[in-house]
Amino acid sequence: MASQSDNPPNPPKSSNSSQPSPQPKSLEGDLRKLLYDERFYDISLKCSDNIVLNACKNILASRTEVFNEYIFDKSKKNNANQQRQQLEFDKVNSIAMKLILEYLYTSKNEKETLSVSNVVEVYYAAIFFKLDDLQNDIIEYTMKILREGDKTDETITYGTEELNELAKKLLSEFIEKFSLDVNNDMSKLLVDWVAKIQLFPDNADGDSLSLMGLQHLLNKTFETKDQFATYELTLFEYTLVKTKHIILEEKTGSKKSYDMNYDSNVIERIKDRLMPLLPFIDLRIIDPDDVVLKLEPLKLFPQEMITNAYRYRIEKKHELLQPIRGRMTFRWKYEFEGKESKESKNPPSPPIITNNGFTVEVDSNIKNYQSIMGDLVIKGNGVHRWDISVENLNDTIYIGICGKDEKFDKPGDKTYQYGYALGSDGYVYNKRDWKWNNAKFTVGDVVNITVDMTAKHCYFSVNNQTFYEVIGHAFPDELYPFVSLNKGGKLHIK
Structure with missing residues (x-):
């Protein structure tokens, strides 16, 4: 990436510089060549960082109405005797302007590329010059770096x-x-x-x-x-x-x-x-x-x-309010501590957490259940609700709440003591007991979990339909969301 102090590179001068170079293989290549050929410069652009860039005003004016107004509106023109018109932009820096110029010339950006360090500046410039398609490209790029990080900086590992x-x-x-x-x-x-x-x-x-x-x-x-x-x-x-x-x-x-x-x-x-x-x-x-x-x-x-x-x-004295704005959400967090495979002393393959922590799945070859907890502590008074969508299911999976220090593979294990879980088989599980709830769920369904921390009750719904009120008990003051799954099970916090 060029530094802020650099002008666009000019081709090396030679004795026959007035002769055209060998023809590029595409129109895009021809236009990119014009961008870096000083013979076609007839306008200067002074950027907010005082760096001056050069361009061809006919191309700029034909590509966006903003440049067209700047260039041909008499009130924005410089002295008629000035050899080259200069426009000044006090809110667009040279890094953003270089990228804008390449985009205007070629509809692409290959030399001047987006990065974490310039994406906000370039987005501002794209709005300033009313380049809707470029704005959409920048939004897509920003979504990608938020998920994966900036791949142009190989020194940073993004977790x-x-x-x-x-x-x-x-x-x-x-x-x-x-x-x-x-x-x-x-x-x-x-x-x-x-x-x-x-x-x-x-x-x-x-x-x-x-x-x-x-x-x-x-x-x-x-x-x-x-x-x-x-x-x-x-x-x-x-x-x-x-x-x-x-x-x-x-x-x-x-x-x-x-x-x-x-x-x-x-x-x-x-x-x-x-x-x-x-x-x-x-x-x-x-x-x-x-x-x-x-x-x-x-x-x-x-x-x-x-x-x-x-x-x-x-x-609202007859209503229980949620102590968090909007729809409660969290991320999955897997901790191996204390877990061992029932068949060997080697730790099981951990669940696969993707989509910036909101999706969890296990390998389709794993037959043993694995539980994973959310990273949000359910505490205080009021109602707490979250939704989980089912993306894959090859065996019974369990969705519910548990105590902070519980370590278990699935409800029914002797170490599962303090929570409730709804199984895709339609049963509600508590400790080593279960009760029919008539709330089966499968791929494509959304399971709704509601915890009333004031009354110490828990409710399960499927696609916003509650079949029965789940019995309540004096569960701990702090709870965590959890799921247990195997054989390729996959869930997403909605």
Whole structure:
């Protein structure tokens, strides 16, 4: 990739430089040749980084109405006596402009390629020049790097954590380039992606999400019906820790997230930074006890917000609310610790986790069951619901909840003590018992799991149809989603 200080390379000069070169094999090749041949330059483009690039104005004007207006609108022309017209772009840098030029000349990008470092800048330029097809290409590319990482940088190995940080970084860069109230395809893609990442207060003072990026996320997902992975109270704690870190310029840590033992000047600065974000914290779905004991003493929220939250709770007193915005989601996380094959002392082949952690499957040759847990702790009061779609099933599979420290292959094992599971055979399993539920499921079905942590009840539905209420019991205060599968079973968090 060319550096920002480089101009497009010119062909080497020779005594017969006025003679045409051997003909390329395609029109695309001819046009790419024009891009780097100084004999055809008749316009200069000064970019936001003060680098000047050269081009052929007839090609630019014919390829996009924006350049056409810039070039032929008299109000934008330079002095008529100037030998070469120069246009200035104060929000498009030279890296993005090189890629735009190659795309305008050839409808492709081969020399100037997209990468993590330029994708936001190029997307901005594609919008500026109204290049819809290029915008679509950039969105597809961004989706690919969010799933796989930037393959142009071979020094980085991308796991789930690295991909999560990449998504936060891109959202932060995007908001810095655009604005907080922007609404386009890239905004939707990055917000949806980061919304499905758990935001931990422990990481708030060291991750890649900027405060402006966080504000955009909170704004766009307020009252969302889409997937979200962070409890609302935890979301506020994350916001507070990040804000304090910016003001104090030091690590604050989640254990001190509620500590406001600072002088009045520092507190006012923290409040000022928090003020634009607080309206997008939904106090209505945070447990009232937490509002009273944890949030009110901070004296950060306007009293009107707290009063409205109490009123909402009174109006909904007969309803159980979910303490997380949108549709609860999580990722699969496999831990081998304590697991051994029943047939050998060698560990079993682990389940295959794909699709950035949302899809899990086991090899079709594996006959023994393997259980895998989600990475979200189900805790606190209220209703918690998630949906799992069945993509492959060759034998009975089990979907349910379990205790934090349980290690088992499938329900019915003696180590399965604290949870409930629905089998594709239509039975509900608890400990070493089972009960007919008439809720069979197969490939293409969606299993709905609802846990009422207030009443300590669990419900299973298939395609949103509940057959029977599952019996409840005093299961632990902290639970995890889990599935058990074998013989090529495959499930996806919907």
